[in-house]
Amino acid sequence: MGASGLCVDGNPAGFLDSKSTSCTRIFANLSKSCITDPALDAASYYRDFTVLKVPINDNIVQSMKVKVTAVAPPGAPHMKDSTCNNVVSEVIYEIEFSGTHGIQSVSVRFKVSNISENSGSSLQQHFTLHFWTRTLSHMLPRSGNPGYITGAPLLIANSGATQHMSILRSEGDGSCSQFIRHTVQFGRNMRTDCKLSLSPILEESNCSYIQQKLYKAFQGMNRAGDLAITGSAHSTQAEEWTTILIQKCSVQAVNCTSCCMVPVTLEIQILWMKVGLLSNPQAQILGARYFYQCHPLKLLSTSRVPLTTVVTFTDMTEWPEPPRGQPQMHWKLPFDFFFPFKVALNLERSYRGDLAGYFLLILIMSSILCF
Numbered sequence: 001m002g003a004s005g006l007c008v009d010g011n012p013a014g015f016l017d018s019k020s021t022s023c024t025r026i027f028a029n030l031s032k033s034c035i036t037d038p039a040l041d042a043a044s045y046y047r048d049f050t051v052l053k054v055p056i057n058d059n060i061v062q063s064m065k066v067k068v069t070a071v072a073p074p075g076a077p078h079m080k081d082s083t084c085n086n087v088v089s090e091v092i093y094e095i096e097f098s099g100t101h102g103i104q105s106v107s108v109r110f111k112v113s114n115i116s117e118n119s120g121s122s123l124q125q126h127f128t129l130h131f132w133t134r135t136l137s138h139m140l141p142r143s144g145n146p147g148y149i150t151g152a153p154l155l156i157a158n159s160g161a162t163q164h165m166s167i168l169r170s171e172g173d174g175s176c177s178q179f180i181r182h183t184v185q186f187g188r189n190m191r192t193d194c195k196l197s198l199s200p201i202l203e204e205s206n207c208s209y210i211q212q213k214l215y216k217a218f219q220g221m222n223r224a225g226d227l228a229i230t231g232s233a234h235s236t237q238a239e240e241w242t243t244i245l246i247q248k249c250s251v252q253a254v255n256c257t258s259c260c261m262v263p264v265t266l267e268i269q270i271l272w273m274k275v276g277l278l279s280n281p282q283a284q285i286l287g288a289r290y291f292y293q294c295h296p297l298k299l300l301s302t303s304r305v306p307l308t309t310v311v312t313f314t315d316m317t318e319w320p321e322p323p324r325g326q327p328q329m330h331w332k333l334p335f336d337f338f339f340p341f342k343v344a345l346n347l348e349r350s351y352r353g354d355l356a357g358y359f360l361l362i363l364i365m366s367s368i369l370c371f
Contacts, residue, residue: 035079066105074088087123089125090126150186168218174194176307192308225243229284
């Protein structure tokens with residue numbers, strides 16, 4: 001950007017210097033500039049050039065070059081009814097940097113608009129350069145050992161890289177922040193609302209592009225694939241992770257030929273339970289689901305789509321029956337206090353009767369033997 005606020009091409013980008021700038025372009029002949037000016041064409045921001053991983057003075061080999069990848073690139077500008085369509089109004093570079101290994105990847109996203117010759121033939125452009133570093137799994141602090149601690153970040157993994165689960169965050173003007181997001185904390189329900197700006201004119205063929213843009217906004221840069229079951233899960237242990245179920249929308253709206261079904265609400269539903277000893281239970285994740293709620297968006301209309309993200313935690317713990325305490329002794333006592341004495345007396349009488357019987361039997365046997 002020049003001193004007068006006009007765009008100046010050739011402004012170098014600083015290494016690890018994330019920034020955003022804006023400037024204005026004025027066109028004397030819009031019909032000609034629409035086709036010939038490379039600053040209006042998205043292709044000029046990523047085609048036919050690469051980025052070096054690290055600065056070197058020797059011969060540059062192919063392995064040191066990083067190709068710039070365009071995310072859903074728009075078509076080339078073209079004139080139609082005194083209007084220049086598909087003009088680049090915003091350029092966002094995402095550059096992944098990894099310590100001594102240098103730059104790992106470069107991606108670019110665009111916003112396009114239309115310029116009419118009746119509007120003064122001027123355009124305000126926005127440029128954003130954002131550096132970010134992929135955090136290694138061993139660098140992330142534990143969220144529990146082993147069970148999750150309430151308030152600790154949820155751990156997610158995608159392609160072996162462990163990150164914190166995050167959701168959309170709004171700026172001061174209510175728009176969705178492109179880089180700053182809320183971290184999802186275990187056991188704490190959350191809700192965020194923001195608005196995402198779309199192109200002024202949306203053609204019917206752009207329905208898929210709009211959907212992907214909104215899905216990417218919901219997911220962020222750290223797209224979730226698996227969710228850690230415990231707070232100390234290791235990325236190399238597959239049994240310590242569970243796959244997140246994702247339910248998206250259908251492409252075409254029902255009973256609306258000029259509408260596009262786009263996601264406007266993301267519900268992150270997380271089931272968890274406590275396991276282990278009653279004296280020291282540990283919180284573990286049972287499963288999670290990304291459930292998108294969709295709404296028909298009319299094409300060929302200018303809009304800022306309101307996006308809502310809701311996070312809910314549901315406790316599925318089934319507590320066992322409480323212990324009944326120590327076993328008790330059950331004494332069986334007679335109801336009659338004199339029962340022991342009666343038993344002893346009966347035994348004595350029975351003993352006397354037995355002696356008399358024995359004596360009589362001896363007398364009878366003696367009489368028989370004598371005769």
